[in-house]
Amino acid sequence: MKLAIVLGLLVIPLFFVSLYSYQHAPRIPFADQMLGSLRIAIKSYDGDLQFQDLWKQHNEHRIFFTRLVTATLAxxxxxxxxxxxSLSVALGVANLVFFAFLLPRPRNRLSLFLLVPIAYLVLPLRLWGIWQNSFLNxxxxxVFFMLLALLSLQKMPRGLAVLAVTAFWCFCATISVGTGLLSWLAIGSILVLRRNRQTGEILVWAALTCLSITIYFHNFILKGHDPTDGSLGEKLVYALTFLGNPFVESGSQWIPVATFWGLFALVTWSLCWYRILQLKPQRWNSLIWIAPGVFAIGAALLATISRSYIGSHQALISRYVxxxxxxxxxxxxxxxQLLQVEPKTASRRWLRFSVIVISVVLSLFYxxxxxxxxREPSSISPDLENCFLQYPETGDFSCLSGLHEIFIPQSEDASRRKNLLRRVRQLKKRRLTIFFDTETVTPPSMPLSTPTVPKPTQGSPTMEIVSVLRESSTCIR
Structure with a gap:
């Protein structure tokens, strides 16, 4: 009976995320997909794709596996x-499964019940930007590759072989997006904190980390902002807002709440793990779980250095969840773990009571x-999809001009418009994306011969979509 209840609770977030992705995922490329992924898709379809195309730098990142997915689907x-x-949703499910395998298997069913809050954090609707825009996979x-690294470290016998396998998965995380560099730090923290640590292992890991960083930044062009921009207080608020992101909406009005929850999580996490490391002999299966926290704190600091100049509201964008x-x-x-190992005293009863109260409050915020x-709208409306279909035939840019940032930068000119027209015609010629099946796209309200859409004004639905896209911009720096 308990198993059935837990499984039922696990299905709920997957159902809503799958439904949301199905309803809102666009059928046409936009933003970074139009500026970068489109070339990958065309080259792959034509059989001209080379390794360098997948390895090429994107802003301050290498996004090898995102491009590999695009090339394969093309x-x-x-x-x-x-x-x-839908593959993004599948990745989220895979991450949940990996967390399940990382859980220890004690005599009681604590691990089974721990899966419920983990599932709701791994598959939240708060990640709506990723469930819509597959480029953000x-x-x-x-996370997928970092969890594989942790599983390798947990399941394989100790030695150089396990370090090599773990390093491979960390390198895969590194070339997924720049944040993956933090996986080396997360794994390194485990090797340092274990009581029976070996200096040789730590030195080998440090050497592998340096090698990975060298490969990653080879022929790399750094594009960043001065990390000294902004005051220390602003940076602190940004980092804490980043950590409290899962339990608030996007928007400046939620910054104080997110800052509070971020501070609460950071302090509580530090105290809990300090107590665990002191209270009992370290269990390898338990120590593994400190790595996700180290990774998250590193990600908050990295985002603070590179993005805090925009403002603390930027820390609340959905992908950071x-x-x-x-x-x-x-x-x-x-x-x-503390609830299991703390002595049965009054302090333990207070701990249980506090956990229950805080869990209820967090659940309401969640x-x-x-x-x-x-309630977040689709990034691309059906009318815009229809306009995209008509564009290769008519060359009429009027229905796209209000949403130019979906396709090309704001500094558009005649040459960029011509380039856009060429790209869309390339898609149509190869019947890629929405051009593969056009029967269900053209509504009667927008005949092919007259693709006219009024110029968007402030407060119009079109401008609302622009606002959504600005908030969920994929140009990460």
Whole structure:
């Protein structure tokens, strides 16, 4: 009976995320997909794709596996973007399964019940930007490979072989997106904190880390902002807001709440793990769980250095929930461990009571933020998809001009418009994305001969979509 209840609770987030992705995932490329992924898809479809195309730098990152998915789908499904979005959901499910394998298997069923809050943090609607825009699957790939590294470290016998396998998975995380570099730090923290640590292992890991960084930054062009921009207080608020992201909506009005929850998570996580490391002999299966928290804190600091100049509201964009959730998952595991090993005293009873109260409050915040995320509109409207279909025939840019940032930068000119027209015609010629099946796209309200859409004004639905896209911009720096 308990197993059935837990399984039922696990299905709920998967159901809503799958439904949201199916309803809102666009059928046409936009933003970084139009500027970068489109070339990968065309080269792959034509059989001209080379390794360098997948390895090439994107902003301050290498997104090898995101491009590999695009290249594969271009060859097998005419670059079906809704299928690509469903693969993002599949990645989220895989990450949940990996967390399940990482859980220890004690005599009681604590591990089974721990899966429930973990599932709601791994598959939240708060990640609506990723469930819509398959280009952002790069962030899910980072967690995917880091968890594989942790599983290798946990399951394989100690020695150089396990370090080599773990390093391979960390390198895969590194070339998924730049944040993956933190996986080396997360694994390194485990090797240092274990009581029977070996200096040789730590030195080998440090050497492998340096080698990975060297490969990653070979022929790399750094594009960053001065990390000294902004005051120390602003940077601190940004980092804490980043960590409290899973339990609030996007928007400046939620910064104080997110800052509070971020500070709470950081302090509680530090105290819990400090207590665990002191209270009992370290269990290898338990120590593994400190790594997600280290990764999340590193991600908050990295985002603070590179993005805090924009403002603390930027720390609340949906894709960052992938990383901030890792701190909360690590915290949940630490609290569960303390509830098991703390002596049966009055302090333990207070700990249980505090956990129950805080869990209820956090659940209410979580539900509110996810309901708000469910209401997020599609990034691409059906009218815009229809305009995209007509564009190769008519060359009429008027219906796209209000949303130019979806396709080309704001500094558009005649040459960029011509380049856009060429790209869209390339898609149509190869029947990629929406051009593979056009029968269900053209509504009667927009005949092919007259693709006219009024110029968007402030407050119009079109401008609302622009606002959504600005908030979920994929140009990470």
């Amino acid at each position: 060859r097998t499904s005419h670059w079906n973007l809704r299928l690509e979005a 790069q962030h899910l790939f980072v 992938v990383y901030s959730s890792l701190l909360w998952i690590s915290l949940i595991f630490a609290v569960a 539900i509110h933020s996810n309901i708000s995320s469910w």
